[in-house]
Amino acid sequence: MTRATRGFLGRQRGRDPRLPPGQYDVGHDWPVLTAEPTPRITPETWSITVDGRVERPTTWTWDEAHRLPPSEYRGDIHCVTTWSKFDTRFSGVSVDTLLEAARPTPEAHFVMETSKTGYTTNLPLEHVTGGKAWIVWEFDGKPLPTEHGGPVRMLVPHLYFWKSAKWISRITLMTRDQPGFWEQNGYHDLGDPWRQQRYQGD
Amino acid sequence: MTEVLGPGVADAPSGGWRTSTVAGVRRPIQRSVQLRLDVADRIEHLPGQHYVVRLTAEDGYTAQRSYSVASAPGDPLIELFVERLDDGEVSTYLADVVEPGDELEVRGPIGGWFVWDGETPALLIAGGSGVVPFVSMLRHARSIGRSDLLRIVVSSRTLAELPYADELRDAGALIVLTREAHGDRPAGRLAAAELAPLWEPGRTAYVCGSASFAEAASQLLMDTGLPAHSIRVERFGPSG
Numbered sequence: 233m234t235r236a237t238r239g240f241l242g243r244q245r246g247r248d249p250r251l252p253p254g255q256y257d258v259g260h261d262w263p264v265l266t267a268e269p270t271p272r273i274t275p276e277t278w279s280i281t282v283d284g285r286v287e288r289p290t291t292w293t294w295d296e297a298h299r300l301p302p303s304e305y306r307g308d309i310h311c312v313t314t315w316s317k318f319d320t321r322f323s324g325v326s327v328d329t330l331l332e333a334a335r336p337t338p339e340a341h342f343v344m345e346t347s348k349t350g351y352t353t354n355l356p357l358e359h360v361t362g363g364k365a366w367i368v369w370e371f372d373g374k375p376l377p378t379e380h381g382g383p384v385r386m387l388v389p390h391l392y393f394w395k396s397a398k399w400i401s402r403i404t405l406m407t408r409d410q411p412g413f414w415e416q417n418g419y420h421d422l423g424d425p426w427r428q429q430r431y432q433g434d
Numbered sequence: 435m436t437e438v439l440g441p442g443v444a445d446a447p448s449g450g451w452r453t454s455t456v457a458g459v460r461r462p463i464q465r466s467v468q469l470r471l472d473v474a475d476r477i478e479h480l481p482g483q484h485y486v487v488r489l490t491a492e493d494g495y496t497a498q499r500s501y502s503v504a505s506a507p508g509d510p511l512i513e514l515f516v517e518r519l520d521d522g523e524v525s526t527y528l529a530d531v532v533e534p535g536d537e538l539e540v541r542g543p544i545g546g547w548f549v550w551d552g553e554t555p556a557l558l559i560a561g562g563s564g565v566v567p568f569v570s571m572l573r574h575a576r577s578i579g580r581s582d583l584l585r586i587v588v589s590s591r592t593l594a595e596l597p598y599a600d601e602l603r604d605a606g607a608l609i610v611l612t613r614e615a616h617g618d619r620p621a622g623r624l625a626a627a628e629l630a631p632l633w634e635p636g637r638t639a640y641v642c643g644s645a646s647f648a649e650a651a652s653q654l655l656m657d658t659g660l661p662a663h664s665i666r667v668e669r670f671g672p673s674g
Contacts, residue, residue, distance in 0.1 A: 234488075234496075235537070236491060237490050237527075242489070242495040242497060242523065243497075243523045254497075263669075265645075266669065267439070267666065267668070268665065269652035269655070269665050270653070271662065313500065314497075314498060314499065349662060350663065379645070413438075413439050413440075418448050431544055432448060433450060
């Protein structure tokens with residue numbers, strides 16, 4: 233184990249078991265961290281496409297997406313910059329619902345999320361299926377604010393939050409893994425907060 | 435179709451955990467600390483990259499935060515500038531407790547996006563302690579004789595609160611103060627008319643500061659006509 237830092241006591245003891253290692257509880261705050269300018273985007277101009285290795289590439293408009301069966305996530309989110317936020321509530325549609333319509337082909341093993349801004353992030357397919365991922369347009373019962381990815385963002389809450397692309401516009405099924413934006417810029421390929429997969433090499 | 439964002443620079447250097455020794459501690463402005471660290475087996479960074487500092491308590495509890503590097507790659511030491519947040523677990527330790535000779539565990543350099551390659555013309559826009567990565571770019575530009583590539587705009591409430599104020603002024607930065615006049619410029623927020631003459635196609639804009647500053651400045655740049663893809667943003671979270 234690393235030697236103790238002289239004089240550092242640390243603040244939190246009796247840590248909340250929901251807190252992954254190296255994280256702290258940000259409370260009611262919700263920091264905004266993005267690498268690009270916030271886009272100008274409205275529900276009318278938003279759509280989401282599921283394409284790539286699928287039998288039926290499909291695009292949903294805002295209205296079409298809202299006619300899909302609703303789904304909700306209640307729980308915690310974790311950012312690689314070390315804040316975690318407990319008891320969040322997001323509403324939208326499960327990614328499972330989108331994939332049922334688009335039907336991934338047998339060779340689809342990875343996905344790339346793409347934002348309206350050109351931001352991308354990659355994931356193994358099994359990390360967005362089985363009730364683990366959503367596209368969401370509400371936070372705590374209110375429209376998702378633009379700075380937090382509204383009108384619609386991806387939500388993959390079991391991984392660090394850079395895997396939950398803001399302003400999601402496309403989910404592309406792929407045969408092979410490809411690095412997304414932060415994954416090309418020094419960050420981990422998967423990003424499991426419980427294993428502290430923050431940077432390349434973790 | 436949207437152009438996909440790629441790496442800021444290809445193959446930016448990255449380093450693992452290292453032990454560093456604190457070589458210098460200064461407090462040039464209130465509520466902040468400037469640390470100079472001698473990092474064992476240091477991997478040279480690119481201007482704009484950051485380091486993580488990890489503190490460990492006796493019982494193994496750890497807390498870590500990221501800080502931009504202020505020093506140039508050629509500096510034998512790593513210089514960090516840390517704003518002290520009153521409720522910050524790490525920044526209060528670094529500002530109040532650390533002394534020369536202490537050992538600090540650090541990891542870096544990290545990051546490939548908010549990085550300057552030393553060749554591309556750049557417009558740098560900072561709010562408050564967002565100047566730190568730009569100080570590294572400025573020092574690097576000076577050391578390679580390419581100060582002409584950089585145009586710098588810094589915004590602060592007052593001059594006394596602006597980190598590296600003398601160095602930035604000497605580099606010809608446009609200093610924007612929101613609470614007091616500066617030279618001929620009355621107090622006031624950065625305006626699009628001040629930015630417009632500083633940018634032309636081919637120049638990358640870098641914006642660094644608090645979430646609200648970064649949002650306002652990047653929207654100003656888009657109002658000025660910059661394509662979103664020429665704007666790189668680094669926002670500070672309240673992560674203490």
